[in-house]
Structures are given as structure tokens and as C-alpha cells.
Amino acid sequence: MKRGDRLLGLILVILVAGITVAGITRYLSQASGITALVRSEGKVLLELRLDKITEGDTLRVETSAGYNVVQWAKGRIRIEEADCPDQVCVRQQWLTKPGQVAACVPHQLLVELR
Amino acid sequence: MRLHKLNVRVTLRYSALLILIALGMLIYQSFHQNRETVYRSDFAMGTVLTQAARGTDTAEVMAEGAGVVSMLGQALSMNATSGFTFEVNHSKNPVPVPDGYKPYLDNIREVMEKSGGALDITMGAVTEMWGIPSGSMTVPDPVSLSAVLRRSLAGKTEISGTSVSLAAGQKIDFGAVGKGWACDVLADLYRSRGVQGMIDFGGNVMLVGSPPDNNKWKVGIQKPGGASGEVIGYLSLGGGSVVTSGIYEKYVEQNGVRYHHILDPKTGYPVNNGLVSVTISGPQSVICDALSTAVFVLGEEKGRTLMEGYPEYGALFVTDNGEIHTTDNLTYEFRWNGVTP
Numbered sequence: 001m002k003r004g005d006r007l008l009g010l011i012l013v014i015l016v017a018g019i020t021v022a023g024i025t026r027y028l029s030q031a032s033g034i035t036a037l038v039r040s041e042g043k044v045l046l047e048l049r050l051d052k053i054t055e056g057d058t059l060r061v062e063t064s065a066g067y068n069v070v071q072w073a074k075g076r077i078r079i080e081e082a083d084c085p086d087q088v089c090v091r092q093q094w095l096t097k098p099g100q101v102a103a104c105v106p107h108q109l110l111v112e113l114r
Numbered sequence: 115m116r117l118h119k120l121n122v123r124v125t126l127r128y129s130a131l132l133i134l135i136a137l138g139m140l141i142y143q144s145f146h147q148n149r150e151t152v153y154r155s156d157f158a159m160g161t162v163l164t165q166a167a168r169g170t171d172t173a174e175v176m177a178e179g180a181g182v183v184s185m186l187g188q189a190l191s192m193n194a195t196s197g198f199t200f201e202v203n204h205s206k207n208p209v210p211v212p213d214g215y216k217p218y219l220d221n222i223r224e225v226m227e228k229s230g231g232a233l234d235i236t237m238g239a240v241t242e243m244w245g246i247p248s249g250s251m252t253v254p255d256p257v258s259l260s261a262v263l264r265r266s267l268a269g270k271t272e273i274s275g276t277s278v279s280l281a282a283g284q285k286i287d288f289g290a291v292g293k294g295w296a297c298d299v300l301a302d303l304y305r306s307r308g309v310q311g312m313i314d315f316g317g318n319v320m321l322v323g324s325p326p327d328n329n330k331w332k333v334g335i336q337k338p339g340g341a342s343g344e345v346i347g348y349l350s351l352g353g354g355s356v357v358t359s360g361i362y363e364k365y366v367e368q369n370g371v372r373y374h375h376i377l378d379p380k381t382g383y384p385v386n387n388g389l390v391s392v393t394i395s396g397p398q399s400v401i402c403d404a405l406s407t408a409v410f411v412l413g414e415e416k417g418r419t420l421m422e423g424y425p426e427y428g429a430l431f432v433t434d435n436g437e438i439h440t441t442d443n444l445t446y447e448f449r450w451n452g453v454t455p
Contacts, residue, residue: 005122012129019136042157091342099153103162105249110162112155 034098034113036077038070041108050075050096050113065107078102079111151311151326156180159187159292159316160249167304167311168326175307182303183296183315190288190295192238192247202286203238208272208279216275218295221400223273229408229420234379236271237263238285243382244366246375247289251366253373263382293318294357294403301399317363319356320399338362338390338432346438349430355399359406360391360432376410387413390434396427405429414439 033051037044040061056073058080068089071080079089079102089104095113102111154176155164163183165176189197189212202209211219226233239262241247243254262283269281280286288295297320300313310323312331321331333356334345349356361374361384374384392410394402405427409417414431421429421441431439 009122009125009129012126012133016129016132016136019133023136088342098151099164099166101155101162101164103155103157105157105160105162108157110155110157112153112164114153 034096036072036095037110037112037114038077039110039112046070048072048077050077061107061109063107063109068104068107068109070109070111077111077113079104079109082107082109152176154180156184158183159191159296161293161316163296163316164314165300165311166314167309167322169304169307169309169311171307172309172311175303175309179300179303182299186296186299187292190292192242192285192287192289199286199288202278202280205280208277210277211275218291218298218400219273219278220275221398222291222404225401225404225408228423229412231379232411232416232420233290233404233408235287235290236269236273236281236284237266237377237379237382238287239266239283240377240379240382241287241289242285244373244375244377246364246377247287251364251373251375253366253368259382267380290407291400291403294355294399294401297355297399297403317358317360318399318403321351321353321355323353335393335430335432336360336391346432349393349395351395354395354397355402356393356395357399357402357406358391358393359410361385362390376407378411385411385413388434389414389431391432392417393430393432394427395430396424401427 033049036046036048036050038046038059041063045061046059051074053072053074056071058069058071061068061070066083068079069081071078076094076096078094079092082090082104084104084106086106089102089109092102095102095111098113100113103109151166151168152172153164153166154173155162158180163180165179167176169175188194190199191197192199192203194200198209198212198215222235226235238247240259243259243262245252265283269284271281271284271286272279278286293315297313297315297318301320301322304311304322313320317336319333325331330350330352332348332350334348336358337344337346338360339362359376361376364375365372376385377383378385389410392406394406394409396402401424405420405424409420409429412420417429417431418441421427429441433439
């Protein structure tokens with residue numbers, strides 16, 4: 001009886017610990033960061049986890065229509081420069097939240113946060 | 115002995131409590147995962163389609179939606195070298211209407227008729243002269259424009275639920291209604307898959323189901339001429355679509371004169387009636403899209419008369435002196451910076 005009680009207690013503690021660890025791991029994996037996706041003419045050029053960026057960098061994307069420079073730093077990304085006529089993509093500034101988009105329609109370049 | 119027994123009981127009690135908490139966390143997590151908003155953006159119909167949705171297999175549904183809209187865009191585009199619009203514009207015989215197009219064509223035709231031609235999807239020959247379908251606007255030569263307009267106005271393209279037969283001198287251009295059409299197609303896809311969310315298609319907004327906070331959707335209305343995302347107020351609504359036709363985004367300048375992209379089908383030139391933008395809100399996006407163009411062309415007074423034939427739809431007018439007017443048959447709540455007009 002005494003032994004059974006202790007065993008039951010032990011099992012319960014292990015169970016609780018297990019479920020708690022599972023819950024926390026799952027929570028942490030979900031609270032993972034935002035992914036930036038850079039596509040040019042439909043092809044994925046770059047996929048970046050914004051929270052995992054340690055050093056800022058740029059990428060120059062050239063197509064027959066013209067060029068765009070994509071720039072990123074920890075937690076943010078933008079189209080820094082382009083030779084398109086309307087400059088709509090550049091005026092979008094830094095993207096930091098999921099759902100935000102910087103798009104260059106004339107060059108078919110899309111930077112989006114998911 | 116006694117002390118030990120108590121310990122076991124206490125351990126049991128705390129364990130049970132912890133298990134409940136842990137189970138609760140897990141249930142919350144799985145529920146939260148289902149409700150989590152997933153985002154996706156794509157190019158389509160010459161603009162950006164952004165989807166923000168919640169549900170199960172959301173990413174798959176959104177990817178499928180992007181594909182469906184891309185295909186519809188190809189079929190309806192004046193620039194494509196195949197598809198429905200291409201066939202209609204390059205055939206002397208009636209072109210059969212593809213499956214599923216009929217209700218949309220019926221909606222569009224109804225707005226064309228009720229507006230007395232203020233919305234006209236058969237003036238593609240004229241919009242083409244302005245470079246509107248291609249996305250690079252130019253000011254056409256007045257003499258050639260008037261010749262093309264005269265020929266276009268003389269024609270009468272027959273649009274029925276089963277076929278479209280183009281009249282000589284005319285061309286079909288779905289540019290004024292294509293995005294709304296696509297939003298309705300996407301909304302149907304969402305509903306059939308139990309997905310809720312918001313679709314923003316180059317300024318055409320479609321709301322399916324309820325927002326994440328289960329309150330009302332809040333849709334910002336772009337400030338004409340303001341920075342992207344700068345709003346003049348919000349519409350709060352339970353669902354449906356919000357579409358704005360404005361003259362502040364697509365235009366071309368020549369000799370100091372600004373020519374925008376909303377043409378008066380009767381003159382072939384940009385509408386000039388004191389309106390800067392017209393926003394329509396209502397259940398179907400294709401009707402909102404069609405009405406926003408028709409009402410813009412008609413002007414506020416005649417536009418209001420047209421709106422009376424669409425009691426489920428509301429209109430909001432922004433004039434060039436900065437005034438904001440709304441129709442009073444609105445089923446939705448229009449709120450301007452927190453103040454209901």
C-alpha cells in the first residue's frame with residue numbers, strides 16, 4: 001500500500017514534468033520568429049528568420065527589368081534601393097510585422113513577412 | 115507513518131493540479147495554433163494579393179487561392195495571349211462563357227445597365243489607348259482617341275450567361291471588376307474549407323468570418339494623396355467587402371496636367387467631377403468593385419441614385435475639397451476617427 005502510494009506519486013510527478021516540458025517546448029517553438037521571404041519573378045531567392053539575423057547584409061537583385069537592393073538587419077528587412085520609376089517599393093520602409101509587404105510590381109520583386 | 119501518508123496525499127493533490135494546468139496549456143496551445151493568423155503575399159493581376167487567414171491547413175488553402183487567382187487573372191487579362199478575354203477580343207464568333215463565370219458576368223452586366231453605361235467593360239479599345247491595361251499610362255493623341263471612341267461607342271457587345279459576342283470596334287476589359295471577382299472566388303474557397311480571414315487585393319478588401327478578436331473588422335480608408343497606409347478613418351463591419359476607386363494612385367502627367375485612370379466611357383477622358391475617391395462596402399466584392407467605378411463616373415448625386423438600387427451596399431465619397439459624405443442606407447457602421455457621422 002505504502003509502496004504503491006509512493007510509486008503512484010512518482011509516476012504522477014514524471015507525468016506532470018513530461019507534459020509541462022512538452023507544453024513549454026511547444027510554446028517556445030510557436031513563439032519563434034517571423035520569416036522574411038524574398039521572391040523575384042516567382043522564384044524564392046532568400047528565406048530569413050528575422051530574429052536569427054546576427055549581422056545585417058544586403059542582396060542586389062538584377063532582372064531584365066531593372067535592379068532592387070534588399071537590405072536586412074536583426075528583426076527587420078526592406079527594399080533599400082531600386083531603379084524602378086515609381087519607387088513604391090522603397091517607400092514601404094522597414095518591414096517588422098507578419099503580413100507586411102514591400103513589392104516592386106515593375107520588377108516582380110516581392111519581400112514579405114510570414 | 116502519518117507524516118508520510120500526508121506527504122503522499124499532498125503530492126497527489128499538487129500533481130493533479132499541475133496536470134490540470136499542463137493539460138490546459140496543451141489545449142490552449144492546440145487551439146491557439148488553429149487560430150493563429152498565417153500570412154501570404156503574391157503578385158496577381160498587376161498588383162499584390164495579401165492573404166491573412168486562420169483555420170486548419172491555412173497555408174495550403176492560401177497557396178491554392180493564390181493559384182486560383184493567378185489563373186483567373188490570366189483568363190481575364192487584356193495582356194494575356196490566351197484565355198477568355200483574349201478569345202473574346204480576337205474572335206468574330208460568340209465565345210462560350212467558362213464554367214462558374216455566369217454569376218459574375220450577371221452581376222457586372224446588371225451594374226452596367228443600371229448605371230446607364232457609367233461602368234462599361236466593353237471599352238477596352240479606349241483603355242488600351244491610355245495604356246491602362248498594360249500598367250504604363252500615356253496620353254493618347256486626341257484625334258486617334260476620338261476615332262477609336264466613336265467606333266467603340268457605336269458597337270454593342272452581347273454579354274449573356276452562356277456566351278459573349280464582341281462588336282466591331284470594341285474590346286472587353288475586366289480591369290474595373292477583376293480584383294473584386296477574384297476576392298469573391300477566394301472567399302468561396304475560404305468558406306468551403308472553414309478558413310476565416312482577410313484578403314487585401316491591391317486595395318480591394320474581403321473579410322471572411324470573424325476577426326481574431328471576435329469583435330468587428332476594422333478597415334482603414336486610405337487618405338487620398340497621403341502616404342501609403344495613412345487613413346482618413348475606419349469602417350467597422352461584420353464581414354463582406356470594401357472597395358475603393360480613387361484617382362490618386364494611377365495617373366500620368368503631361369504638360370502639367372494630371373490624367374488619372376478612371377475614364378468616362380462617354381468622352382474617353384478621365385472623369386472630372388469633384389470626387390477624389392469612392393468607397394463601396396457590401397456583401398459581394400465584384401459588385402462593390404463594379405459600383406465603385408460606376409458611382410465614381412456618375413458623380414455623387416447620380417451615384418446616390420444608383421446606390422438606391424443596391425440597399426445592401428453603402429457608399430462613401432471623398433471630394434476634392436476634403437469632405438467626406440456617406441449614403442444613409444448603410445447596413446454597416448461607418449466611423450470616422452471614432453466619430454459616427
